[in-house]
Amino acid sequence: MTNMERRDKEILYIADDALMEEQAVARRLCQKLNTMDRSDFKGIQAVVKELLGKSDNAWINPPFYCDYGRNIEVGRNFFANYNCTILDVAKVVIGDNCLMAPNVAIYTAGHPVHPATRNTMYEYGIGVTIGDNVWLGGNVVICPGVHIGDNAVIGAGSVVTRDIPAWSFAAGNPCKVIRKITEDDRYTYFRGLHADEEAKAHMQRMWAENTDPVKYPKAD
Numbered sequence: 001m002t003n004m005e006r007r008d009k010e011i012l013y014i015a016d017d018a019l020m021e022e023q024a025v026a027r028r029l030c031q032k033l034n035t036m037d038r039s040d041f042k043g044i045q046a047v048v049k050e051l052l053g054k055s056d057n058a059w060i061n062p063p064f065y066c067d068y069g070r071n072i073e074v075g076r077n078f079f080a081n082y083n084c085t086i087l088d089v090a091k092v093v094i095g096d097n098c099l100m101a102p103n104v105a106i107y108t109a110g111h112p113v114h115p116a117t118r119n120t121m122y123e124y125g126i127g128v129t130i131g132d133n134v135w136l137g138g139n140v141v142i143c144p145g146v147h148i149g150d151n152a153v154i155g156a157g158s159v160v161t162r163d164i165p166a167w168s169f170a171a172g173n174p175c176k177v178i179r180k181i182t183e184d185d186r187y188t189y190f191r192g193l194h195a196d197e198e199a200k201a202h203m204q205r206m207w208a209e210n211t212d213p214v215k216y217p218k219a220d
Contacts, residue, residue: 010090012112012122026051026069034063060084067109075132080104089125095132095150096214106142131166132214151181151217167219182219 004022006013013019029051036044048060054073060080066072071088075096082102086092090108108125112118126144130136134148137156142148147163154160155171155178164170168177187195187203195203207216 007089007125010124010126012124014121015123023067026066029069030063030065033060036062038062071108074098081138087125089123090127090144092128092130094130095134097133098130099135101136101138101140101156103139104136104142105140108144110144133217137171151219153181180219185219 001009002018003013003016004018007019029047033044033047033051036047038044044062045059048058049055051066051069052058052072052074053070055078056074056076058074058078061082061084063083064080065085066088067086068088071090072086072092072094074094075098077097078094079098080100081104084100084103085105087105087107087109092106092108106128108128109123110126111123124144128142128144129147130142131148131150131152133151135153136142137154137158139157140154141159143159143161146160148154148160149164149166149168151167152164153169154164154175155169157173158171158175159173160170160175162174164175164177167181169179169181170177172178187200189195210216
């Protein structure tokens, strides 16, 4: 097998010239994105669409860094804030309506633990999957092989090394589930603060007018 085939099968591979040529394409697009006029919203969105393997109304606030770009698939209305890094050696699949705060890092790339093996230049990539309506707080790190379920929230500064189930608020290093997200959370937004009546009425109109169960899910 070629190293490209080995990489795509999520087995040990060496980053040879063919793989570096692929990376060069993504680096040029990242360079273009990261040096654009920050107020050129249409231009930024066009480069993001060209860079990512799949997207629908995606937005990334530069700077942004990735290895290949084409291994990143995001659903509708993806938003990544400043200084996001996605090492997409393996597939990174992200659902609809996902938000990433500043300094989020998603790593699919890894190296063997034993130094003798690591020094042979072999490395690997194991894919990451993030469901619909997931919010990753600032400085969150997602490690290789992690699956995060729909409607989960990951607290700022967390290092996620294991799967997180749907409808969970999780935080810490290593990241652990703190509690379930329920319908009691529907009108709260920060440490017990609740939406005012004007905001609640506006939300209710939006939910009534658009019954998309992905965008407006109900907790169990």
